[in-house]
Amino acid sequence: MMEDPVAALPEAEYRRVWDRFYEDFNFRPSMSSFKWPAIKEPVASVTWSLSALDDDPGYERLDRLVEVVEEGLASCVGPQGTLLALDWQHTSYRFAPQEVGGPGQPAWPLSPYPDGDYYIYLSEDFRHGSFGHPWEESLCLFGEELLDAVSAEVDKVLGSPIRRSGKAVDPA
Template identity: 80%
Template sequence: MMEVPVAAPAEAEYQRVGDRCYEDFLFRPSMSSFTWPAIEEPVASVTWSLAALDDDPSYERLDRLVAVVEQGLSSCGGPTDTLFALDWQHTSYRFAPQEVGGLGQRVWPLSPYPGGDCCIFIAEDFRFGSFGHPWEESLRLFGGELLDIASTEVDKVLDPPVRRSGKAVGPA
């Protein structure tokens, strides 16, 4: 278990995780639609458009989306597992999801909703995570366990997915 529930990773650890994101997912951060999707989507992945949130003046749907993704990410790890929250070009974190977000606990270090830059939540072993892309206006979840836990609820908030395992999904 971590000494504190949220901390910036050591520089070497941050570099290792960042390098692996670039290598494993062929991460291409860009505002240009020519490079989208910004990652090579894993086989067990689902991508949703965030356009459904455009007409959400009370932020109820956004709040529900964030809660569903955070709960899914928390549920996939064991009681002592940690996640990385990587915010491209900004401070990133390593944190214990079981020790944040609850009553009397610290808030999550970042939101899975991409507020301005690419945001990645990822397990230490890279077996599951989320990737939010602000310019593509998309959110993808990957890893079979996370998809089993969260995808049905994300569908309810964001409408049907636009891609599964990196392949376009036709209209329902």
């Protein structure tokens, strides 16, 4: 159990986690659409465009998306598990999802929605997570258990996916 429900990663661990993420996901940060997607999307992954949120004046769809993804991630790590919240070139965190986001609790660090930078949630073993791409305006969710828990609801919020297992989905 963590002492605090949210803790910034110490510098050495920050570097170790990011180095592993770069290697495991072949992370290639870029604003150029010719270099997207910015990660090698895992075999068990689905990526959605976030454009459905462009016309969401009350943020109802965004709020629902965040709720669904957070619940799904929390269910994947169980009651005692922790997640990593990575913000590219900024402070990154380890946190206990069961101890954040509720009344009287600290907020989740970051968001599944990439608000100006790459936002990434990862299970400690890197098997489950999310990758929010701010310039492609996309959200990739990966890991069978997470996809089983959230895909249907995310489809309702964002529409049909743009990629599955890193391959473009025919829009027909």
